Amino acid sequence: MRVGYLQFDPIFAEVKRNLDRVAERLSRETCDLMVLPELFASGYQFVSETEVRALAEPVPDGPTTQRLVEIARERNMHLAAGLPERGTDGCYNSAVLVGPQGFIGLYRKTHLFFEETLWFRPGNTGFQVWDLGVAKVGLMVCFDWYYPESARTLALKGAEIICHPSNLVLPHCPDAMVTRSLENRVFAITANRIGTEARGGKPPMTFIGNSEVVTPRGKILQRAPRDREEAAVIEIDPAEAANKALNPYNDLLKDRRVELYNP
C-alpha cells in the first residue's frame, strides 16, 4: 500500500488558490492514501468569529470536500485533510476522509489548541475508524497527539493507520509520534504545513513542517524538512499493525489493566 503526506504552505483565505495548488501537486502523485494538513485550504490564524464563519464550510457539500472528492476520483486515491466545518450548531476544526467512491467520513478535532478554543466548538464525533479495504484508517488532528487517549482509542477501534492532519507550531510532536506509533503498534502519517502567519497584529505563528510517516515499530520512514513543501509517498504493509504482540508473553492492547487506570 502506498501512503504519503503533502506538506504545504497555504495562503490564508485563498481557498481556491490553495485547492488548485494541491490538485496540481497531487496530479503528479500515485498512491492509495495521501494526508493533507489541518486547515490546509483556509489557513490557521483566524482573527474573528465572522472570519471563521465565512471560511467554514458544510461537510460534505462544501467546495473543499467536493474538490477533494474530485481529486480522489481523478487520482484513484484516498485523501485525509483538515478544514473549518460549519455545522448546524457552530464551527468545528474538522478533517474529512474521501476516496474514489466519494465522501467517507468526518472527524471533528477533539482537543482544541490555543485560540482555536475561541473559534471552534470542541469536537463531538469521537475517534472513528474506517475500513478502506486496503487498510483500516483512523483520523486525529494536530493537538490530539498530546493526549495519548487519542491514538490509543483509534488503535483499540482497529486503526492500522492514523492519519494526522496538523498545523504544528510546538517542536515536540514529530518525535512524540514515534512513541504514539510504538505504544499502539500503528502507522502514523502526520501532514503538517509550513510557513508563518501573523494576522490582526497577533504574534507570528511559524509552522514547523517535519511531516512524517512512522511505522508500528517506531521507525520514521520519511520526515520532511521544516521549511519546504514536499509530497512524499512510501510503500507500507498495513498488516504490520495487526500484530500487537511484543513477544510471546506481552500483547500491547490485550494486557492493558483498565481496572487500574481510573484516577
Ligand SMILES: NC(=O)CCCC(N)=O
Ligand atoms: N494546531 C495545533 O493543534 C497545534 C498544537 C500544538 C503543537 N503540537 O504544535
